[in-house]
Amino acid sequence: MDTFEAITSRRNVRAFESRPIADTDLDQILEAARRTPSSRNTQPWDFVVVTERERLEALSEVWRGAWHVAGSAATIAIVAPDGDRAAVQYDLGQVTMTIMLAAAALGIGSGHALVTDHDLAASILELPTDRFCAWLISLGYPADGPLRPIKRPNRREFDDVVHREHW
Amino acid sequence: MDTFEAITSRRNVRAFESRPIADTDLDQILEAARRTPSSRNTQPWDFVVVTERERLEALSEVWRGAWHVAGSAATIAIVAPDGDRAAVQYDLGQVTMTIMLAAAALGIGSGHALVTDHDLAASILELPTDRFCAWLISLGYPADGPLRPIKRPNRREFDDVVHREHW
Numbered sequence: 001m002d003t004f005e006a007i008t009s010r011r012n013v014r015a016f017e018s019r020p021i022a023d024t025d026l027d028q029i030l031e032a033a034r035r036t037p038s039s040r041n042t043q044p045w046d047f048v049v050v051t052e053r054e055r056l057e058a059l060s061e062v063w064r065g066a067w068h069v070a071g072s073a074a075t076i077a078i079v080a081p082d083g084d085r086a087a088v089q090y091d092l093g094q095v096t097m098t099i100m101l102a103a104a105a106l107g108i109g110s111g112h113a114l115v116t117d118h119d120l121a122a123s124i125l126e127l128p129t130d131r132f133c134a135w136l137i138s139l140g141y142p143a144d145g146p147l148r149p150i151k152r153p154n155r156r157e158f159d160d161v162v163h164r165e166h167w
Numbered sequence: 168m169d170t171f172e173a174i175t176s177r178r179n180v181r182a183f184e185s186r187p188i189a190d191t192d193l194d195q196i197l198e199a200a201r202r203t204p205s206s207r208n209t210q211p212w213d214f215v216v217v218t219e220r221e222r223l224e225a226l227s228e229v230w231r232g233a234w235h236v237a238g239s240a241a242t243i244a245i246v247a248p249d250g251d252r253a254a255v256q257y258d259l260g261q262v263t264m265t266i267m268l269a270a271a272a273l274g275i276g277s278g279h280a281l282v283t284d285h286d287l288a289a290s291i292l293e294l295p296t297d298r299f300c301a302w303l304i305s306l307g308y309p310a311d312g313p314l315r316p317i318k319r320p321n322r323r324e325f326d327d328v329v330h331r332e333h334w
Binding site for chain 1: 212218267325
């Protein structure tokens with residue numbers, strides 16, 4: 001799919017069809033993610049791809065807003081080195097966007113979930129003690145119909161957000 | 168350009184041709200940026216697009232690594248509400264990636280710059296006191312030849328970074 005079509009078609013999807021995502025498509029999304037730039041190329045991320053239903057249901061308990069993970073076809077857990085958790089957030093935002101746009105290019109919807117119960121997430125994902133699960137990105141085919149370019153996004157107007165040469 | 172071609176062609180570009188970016192291309196990049204998701208759709212960003220050479224040269228002084236801004240065809244200053252500067256970094260990472268992939272889709276290279284001299288950046292961009300300039304994204308046609316898909320990116324190996332079902 002064309003890049004701008006992927007950008008304008010991406011939306012938050014939290015209800016998914018039951019059909020699975022092909023392994024080749026999942027791998028293409030992960031290959032895209034791996035290429036994301038990061039501060040000094042530190043690549044402060046690992047990706048745990050979860051497709052087992054029981055594990056997805058367990059993961060959906062790590063935050064009250066993570067319920068959509070339970071019904072996803074797959075969820076990518078973004079895991080980072082533990083330490084200064086705030087310092088890696090910019091890079092984790094970059095990798096999140098790559099994942100979501102790569103997914104949209106394949107017609108696959110995605111939704112963010114925060115993690116608040118880090119101990120539970122670490123236990124489900126069997127993480128080493130020097131890592132933490134920062135974000136979950138649920139993936140699947142949207143239950144309410146395919147992704148299509150959105151004409152009027154729920155966003156601030158272009159002329160409100162864009163300034164020329166100075167504020 | 169196809170989304171995966173944009174993803175695999177994007178690289179850090181810090182030396183640019185002198186030719187300008189068409190206004191319609193700049194606006195398409197900004198339209199893409201505006202559509203980026205954010206926590207509770209807060210859209211904690213404004214974009215100041217700078218193309219005036221003197222202002223670009225002044226901006227290149229806001230961090231020792233921002234020298235490439237001076238020779239860019241345009242630079243997008245990502246401005247955020249001042250306050251908890253760490254809390255917005257994840258969303259700013261998402262919008263950065265959208266900008267860079269939208270640019271790559273148009274054959275336009277991009278490079279990150281941090282801001283450390285916030286007072287200087289605020290003065291050059293004429294920012295109100297409740298905003299700060301968080302990042303600069305320099306844009307332009309790469310001086311060392313067009314963006315092309317990168318076969319072997321300088322990244323951790325796929326099997327090192329991807330885990331299946333659990334760590």
